[in-house]
Amino acid sequence: MDDQLSRVFSALADPIRRDMVARLAVADAGVNELAEPYDVSVQAVSKHLKVLEEAGLVSRTKQAQRRPVHLEAEVFDLMTKWIERYRRQAEERYRRLDDVLAEMDTEQSPTDTRHTERGAS
Structure with missing residues (x-):
């Protein structure tokens, strides 16, 4: 799979x-x-098409004298799954960062209030 993806x-x-x-x-x-x-x-x-064919992105069929090039959409499913896996991991990291920042903000807020109260005394 990774070889084809590369x-x-x-x-x-x-x-x-x-x-x-x-x-x-x-x-x-x-x-x-x-x-x-x-x-x-x-x-x-033709050389570009050969590279695309070797990657599995396109195929050629024979229709009389014509050899149309066809996009192999299934290969994009492979790419999408790979990208989606890393997107989910990145989202999870951001979610954890949001939790840490929210916790830090909660811990810091009462401290700020105490400093203000002491300054007012």
């Missing part, structure tokens, strides 16, 4: 590949269609 995050580290993934989330596309907005060769786009 490949996925590594593949998404490149802005062109992230953009391709975003475009494929809307609809499948061919290599030429994916290459259109970039100032790179179709061969370079």
